[in-house]
Amino acid sequence: MDARFFRALLCGAILSFGCTKKEKEPLELKIHHPKVDIKLDPHAMEDAYSMMINSQLYRGLFRYNPTGDVLVDLVDTWTESADRTSYKFKLKPATFSNGDRITAKNVQLSFARLFLVGAAIGADIDYIKGAKTFAKTKNLNDLGIKVISDDEVEFMLSFPSVLFIKHMAVSDCAIFNLKSLSNPKELPDGFSGPYKLESSENNRLKLTKWRKDPFDSINPPEKIIFFGSSENPVELAMKDETDTLDNDPVSSKDQAALEAKSWGAVPTVLTSETYIVLNPKYVDLAARKYLASKVSSEDLIREVAHPIFKPAYGFIPKGFPGEMEKSDVNPVEKTSYSGKSISFKLDYDPDVELEVKIIKYLTRVWTHDKISITLNPMSKAEKLRRLFGKISESVVARKGMDYPDGISVLTYFRANYDANYFHISDPAVDKKIDEAMREFDTQKRISLYKETQNLALRHHTTIPLMFGTDASGLWSQKVKRIPSHPMGYHTMLFETIEMRAD
Structure with a gap:
């Protein structure tokens, strides 16, 4: 999409919501979703709700900003060969949520796992050299991703692709705290994203912010509660049990009632x-x-x-x-x-x-x-x-x-x-x-x-x-500013949300 279009949305749609005087609340967001089978694995997710949650827990080498530009995430610097078939990435000093250092070996094994478990993104990036062979042999020597040092990794491509760096920024290409591929179906402890999973029970996931991020808002959510519900979303909002109806259609009457509670809206899912x-x-x-x-x-x-x-x-x-x-x-x-x-x-x-x-x-x-x-x-x-x-x-x-x-x-x-x-x-x-x-x-x-x-x-x-969409884009009075997210809130990084701290 024309970057100017995204930037116009961003500049015109980061809203400052109204405020009513009330006691100070913790910087906590409650996000409902349908009772779908949430996959807490970026390589196994099928639905937008799983993508939304995984995007907070895991990060990759690059990331997208709200305008659709690709930015570095875990990468510090990178170079490409003249023929665009070799890319070397130098990693930033960073750790997983359990304190383990993020290394080039983690990057290699994370992408290897992607091909082993048949992740959806694998069909997009099978131009990585040896990807199809590796999926059969399970021999890392066949895969064109090589560890140069603890903090540098090289990707070799079968042919140059204009989409390679874009692909590296999608949430599916997450980095895990893998030490081996002995049991690729299971994910080890430690999250590479700014949030970690604190608890999971009864269709309710509690995420806690454990590290700062370069793109943090002034007051990012400290805790996020994701919960599955079959109840009418508007009724949840009226009872203050959810803080967003971003992805839900809302009648003009209900929207007026929510705006009276100081809810506000931003453009969302314009690409649907x-x-x-x-x-x-x-x-x-x-x-x-x-x-x-x-x-x-x-x-x-x-x-x-x-x-x-x-x-x-x-x-x-x-x-x-x-x-x-x-x-x-x-x-x-x-x-x-x-x-x-x-x-x-x-x-x-x-x-x-x-x-x-x-x-x-x-x-x-x-x-x-x-x-x-x-x-x-x-x-x-x-x-x-x-x-x-x-x-x-x-x-x-x-x-x-x-x-x-x-x-x-x-x-x-x-x-x-x-x-x-x-x-x-x-x-x-x-x-x-x-x-x-x-x-x-x-x-x-x-x-x-x-x-x-x-x-x-x-x-x-x-x-x-x-x-287009009939989704409302509504967020509660607990939120001060929401970045525009024209591809939907499942693509949004929640540390960029600014909570109301007063």
Whole structure:
């Protein structure tokens, strides 16, 4: 995304919330999330909530700031070879939360583990030399990550990639206190992030700030409580049991009531896309093609009648290189359906007003004598479980970006990729993704991004609906300032939040 866009958001959206006189409270944040299976392992996380929590506990060599720029984190200095296939990183003096020093060996073993356990990011960075061979042999000598000294490590690439440093900044590339790979499924004690896990019980995680960070706000949260709940988020907020509704839709009436309690809002999840996923086990290609031809993003947005939403023709969000205009998309022929009679269930969350409107639109435009659709309402947690398990017959889904580059969306379409819940396995898609990752010319890379999207769209397993979100971006009166986070609060580093200390 254009950095100027991010900076405009940042400068215009760090709000100073109102304050009511009350007794001094501890600098503690309470953050609710759906009752999903939180994975306290950056190499195993599947959902945004696990990413949000892991991002506070673990850190990597680099990090993103709110404008989308890459900054050093555990790295002090670094150099690259003339051909961009070798990078040497000098580490800052730093320790894990248990006092152990962070060394180059920890870096090597952390990335080795990533390939051994099949972390999602592994599909993005398999251009690290020997990555595929190492995943089979488990021999560190086969992996192009070498320890030079206790505080210096070298990464060797099979080919130069414009995305390498960006990939090093994602939360998946966390550094662990590993001494060996004898039991890669388990993580040892010690956290590399500024927060450590103090307790974990009954869907409730308590994190404590244990070290200062260069990007600390004046008063960062000292403790963060993450808890799973099936209760209505607004009711939690009204009872002061959560300090944010950042990712939750809130009615204008409820927002007014919360603002009367001195809650305030900032822009959030502007890169989120809503789409339909059709499982080919239940909906064949002829039916998928017909259903896709009946959907008009523009008509749907007119019915939703909310200015925040923009038409979606592809998968890369508005403002990012590779975004699709209507003219970029290979047209779907307006076709009739004369295939066999089919029936399938459509999963959605009835508590989300936007999804209810989408369902109303789809059931109208998809009316057909040979197509029977059963509406299948369920909680957000159950919907995510079915989506990630690839067992939904069809589902209203949404996804943001993992990091500020369109490739972070496209790699989810790779074949044999565990996190590919779009039901696409196409060598042509994989080839275009590989070409894009090697391409340093911006215009050529944009063309490859668009070609990849058209190749994915031809399968009609995913129907883009709209970009934008109905999430409120609301935070409680305990918070003084929140950095803008247009990719969502799951990408935000919580030490940058400024708590109200008065």
